Amino acid sequence: MNTNSANVAERRLAPPSLAISTVIFALRPSEKSGRPTLWLPLVRRIREPYRNMWALPGGPLAHDESLQDAASRNLRETTGLTPHYLEQLYAFGGLHRSPTQRVVSIVYWALVQPTEAALADESENVRWFRADRLGDLAFDHNAIVDYALWRLRNKMAYGSIAYHLLGEFFTLAQVREVYEAVLDRQLDPANFRRHIKAAPEIEETGEYLQGGKHRPPRLYRFTGTPGLGPDNRSTP
Amino acid sequence: MNTNSANVAERRLAPPSLAISTVIFALRPSEKSGRPTLWLPLVRRIREPYRNMWALPGGPLAHDESLQDAASRNLRETTGLTPHYLEQLYAFGGLHRSPTQRVVSIVYWALVQPTEAALADESENVRWFRADRLGDLAFDHNAIVDYALWRLRNKMAYGSIAYHLLGEFFTLAQVREVYEAVLDRQLDPANFRRHIKAAPEIEETGEYLQGGKHRPPRLYRFTGTPGLGPDNRSTP
DNA sequence: ATTAGTTCTAGTCAAGGTGACTTTAACTAG
DNA sequence: CTAGTTAAAGTCACCTTGACTAGAACTAAT
Numbered sequence: 001m002n003t004n005s006a007n008v009a010e011r012r013l014a015p016p017s018l019a020i021s022t023v024i025f026a027l028r029p030s031e032k033s034g035r036p037t038l039w040l041p042l043v044r045r046i047r048e049p050y051r052n053m054w055a056l057p058g059g060p061l062a063h064d065e066s067l068q069d070a071a072s073r074n075l076r077e078t079t080g081l082t083p084h085y086l087e088q089l090y091a092f093g094g095l096h097r098s099p100t101q102r103v104v105s106i107v108y109w110a111l112v113q114p115t116e117a118a119l120a121d122e123s124e125n126v127r128w129f130r131a132d133r134l135g136d137l138a139f140d141h142n143a144i145v146d147y148a149l150w151r152l153r154n155k156m157a158y159g160s161i162a163y164h165l166l167g168e169f170f171t172l173a174q175v176r177e178v179y180e181a182v183l184d185r186q187l188d189p190a191n192f193r194r195h196i197k198a199a200p201e202i203e204e205t206g207e208y209l210q211g212g213k214h215r216p217p218r219l220y221r222f223t224g225t226p227g228l229g230p231d232n233r234s235t236p
Numbered sequence: 237m238n239t240n241s242a243n244v245a246e247r248r249l250a251p252p253s254l255a256i257s258t259v260i261f262a263l264r265p266s267e268k269s270g271r272p273t274l275w276l277p278l279v280r281r282i283r284e285p286y287r288n289m290w291a292l293p294g295g296p297l298a299h300d301e302s303l304q305d306a307a308s309r310n311l312r313e314t315t316g317l318t319p320h321y322l323e324q325l326y327a328f329g330g331l332h333r334s335p336t337q338r339v340v341s342i343v344y345w346a347l348v349q350p351t352e353a354a355l356a357d358e359s360e361n362v363r364w365f366r367a368d369r370l371g372d373l374a375f376d377h378n379a380i381v382d383y384a385l386w387r388l389r390n391k392m393a394y395g396s397i398a399y400h401l402l403g404e405f406f407t408l409a410q411v412r413e414v415y416e417a418v419l420d421r422q423l424d425p426a427n428f429r430r431h432i433k434a435a436p437e438i439e440e441t442g443e444y445l446q447g448g449k450h451r452p453p454r455l456y457r458f459t460g461t462p463g464l465g466p467d468n469r470s471t472p
Numbered sequence: 473a474t475t476a477g478t479t480c481t482a483g484t485c486a487a488g489g490t491g492a493c494t495t496t497a498a499c500t501a502g
Numbered sequence: 503c504t505a506g507t508t509a510a511a512g513t514c515a516c517c518t519t520g521a522c523t524a525g526a527a528c529t530a531a532t
Contacts (some may be wrong), residue, residue: 016297018251018340063338064363067329091327091342093303102299104254106327106340147466150435173508190496193510198489207495214508230326230383409479429481431531434518450479451527 016093016102020070021058021141023089023148024079026117027165027181028128036181038131041079043122050138051098054129056145058105060205068231071108080121083110086087086162091146097140109148111164116199160201163222171209171217172196178217239461252329252365253339256306257377259325259345259384262353263401264364272417275357283290284446285335291356292367294341303461304467307344312350316357319346321400323465326386333376345384378466392418396437399458406433407445408451436453 027036042054057078063071068086075083086108093104112120122128131149136142155161163170176192196202198222201224209217257307263272278290293314297306304322311319329340348356358364367385372378393399398414399406412428432438437460444452 014299015251016254016299023391060331063252063326064331066331067327067340088327091324092466093297093342095300095302095469104297104303104342106329106342109479143466171509188491188493189508190493190510190512195490204396210499212508213500214506215510217509230328230379231330407480424520424522425479426522428484431519446528448479449529450477451481451529453480463476 014101014148016104018060018061019103019105020061020067020074021056021107021144022071022103023085023107024075024081024083024105024112025110025131025144025148025165026112026128026186027114027178029054031129036177038149038181039117039128040131041126041128042134042137043078045123045138046125053138054127054135055138056107056141057108059124059125061106066231067106071110075110075140078121078126079112080119081112082117083112085161085184087226089144089151092140093143094140105144107144107148109138109151111161113165113167114196115167154181160188160199160222160224161226163224164226166193166222169205169207169219169221171219173217174196175220252340253329255294255339255341256297256303257292257341257380258307258311258312258322258347259313259343259381260346261290261346261388261401262297262356262364263414264349264353266366272350274415274417275353275364276370277364278370278373279314280363281374282361289365289374290363290371291374291420292343292377293362297342302467303342305345305471307346311346313350313367314357314362315348316355317348317352319348321347321397321462323462324388324467326381328376328380330376335417341380343380343384344385347397349401350404351403362459367399389418396435396458396460397462399460400462403457404456405441405443405457409453409457411456434451462471 013143018095022045024040026039029035030037035194041057043057045051045053045055055086057074059070064072067088072083072086074121075081075086089107089109091104091106095102097103097105106209120128131145134142134145138178141186152161156179162175162182165178166174172193175188175196176187176189180187201222203221203223204219205219207219210216256365262275264273264275265271265425266273277293279290279293281287281291293310295306295310295313297303298309303324307322308319311317311322323346325343325345325467327340327342331338333339333341353364356364367381370378370381373381388397394417398418399412401414403411411432412423412425415428416423425429425441438461439457441457443455445455446452
């Protein structure tokens with residue numbers, strides 16, 4: 001509750017500060033059903049404002065790194081992960097996002113594979129949460145996560161993005177489980193299979209996944225590329 | 237540790253400057269065919285770098301305005317227009333966008349109605365260009381316009397955005413001309429009519445457009461809302 | 473007044489995609 | 503060997519979409 005006049009004056013004169021944050025999605029098996037669910041890592045704030053509340057990982061932009069590099073870096077620093085998909089989400093610049101100073105946050109969103117996500121660092125100040133069961137987060141981070149979820153669902157319904165939440169090889173049923181987890185509704189297995197197999201980016205392998213209590217499903221591979229943003233257009 | 241590295245460290249920590257720019261689209265009749273074409277206003281740079289080259293309208297972010305307000309303001313200041321549609325495009329933050337300093341630009345894109353666009357200010361330092369015939373622009377502004385065009389085409393193909401380039405009343409043929417101008421291909425009039433009329437946001441009026449050399453077409457009205465971004469979600 | 477020319481508007485038809493559903497295949501567990 | 507499970511392919515009706523036809527309603531020229 002420190003609102004002395006020096007703070008206020010500083011806030012009015014200083015240019016808005018710029019920060020990079022990242023919404024990181026990964027699939028993890030639900031404790032109850034064991035089926036894959038969307039999770040994301042948050043960090044505990046150790047300073048005011050919003051001390052002790054959970055927030056998106058983020059930090060300032062270094063002078064010698066691009067926006068995407070900064071997102072990639074604070075993703076690696078907080079979770080130890082490197083994403084298979086990383087895209088700019090939105091620039092949030094409302095006047096009262098932070099009570100102490102004006103902050104403009106350029107937010108990225110990322111998808112990481114489940115094998116990696118299982119190894120992710122977790123600690124007193126970094127913890128994974130189910131995307132549908134976050135509490136109240138610091139700043140406007142609930143709204144940011146909501147928007148990231150909206151984008152993820154949108155891209156999943158149209159683009160070919162689900163595969164970045166899976167490993168290199170997968171069964172069509174696993175792809176369907178990803179869709180069902182993200183879109184939160186059941187899909188007809190037969191129709192889904194027909195739909196996915198029509199995509200040219202999906203390649204049959206000769207391998208089958210053994211170990212189930214039923215007919216072993218064929219394994220597939222994704223051969224497409226993430227695609228479109230202005231930063232990912234020409235750059236390799 | 238010493239004074240030298242402190243100096244370097246200070247520069248390293250100096251935040252990149254933040255700017256807001258806007259890509260403003262409007263329809264104007266082509267000189268040759270008279271059919272509507274996409275145009276956008278550019279401003280001549282009066283300072284280095286890129287002095288005398290054309291650039292997107294833009295400027296710094298004031299401490300007491302939101303990102304969208306800033307875009308709206310520099311749109312009004314350079315062209316005298318108020319947009320019927322304004323949405324964030326992307327945050328561009330590459331390291332070498334400007335040769336003199338590190339600048340992060342948050343870019344918006346706007347649509348204005350043709351009646352207004354005809355009244356827009358034009359001067360020695362503000363001129364409208366056909367979107368497909370811009371020369372070399374300052375900074376990375378060619379790439380930004382390309383991306384804005386890509387977004388416009390995308391939104392036009394799926395969303396209901398074309399109407400923001402038209403006045404309050406319009407014929408279905410005028411809507412088709414907008415699509416043809418933006419997507420740059422001919423569309424079958426009968427099929428297009430069927431497609432558009434299926435949208436619930438399109439309302440028949442009892443009026444007809446008189447004055448043509450043919451059967452007078454019915455006038456329609458758009459009753460939908462711009463919709464979706466995180467800043468436009470709850471706000472009316 | 474009649475006819476030609478234009479665009480508006482409604483309708484037909486075939487091809488392709490999608491949801492609901494059925495059937496058969498291939499494995500495991502008992 | 504049978505029951506249980508999921509994989510995988512196929513059928514059918516419905517809807518959307520592109521290509522096309524035909525009539526309606528106006529203007530301009532003869």
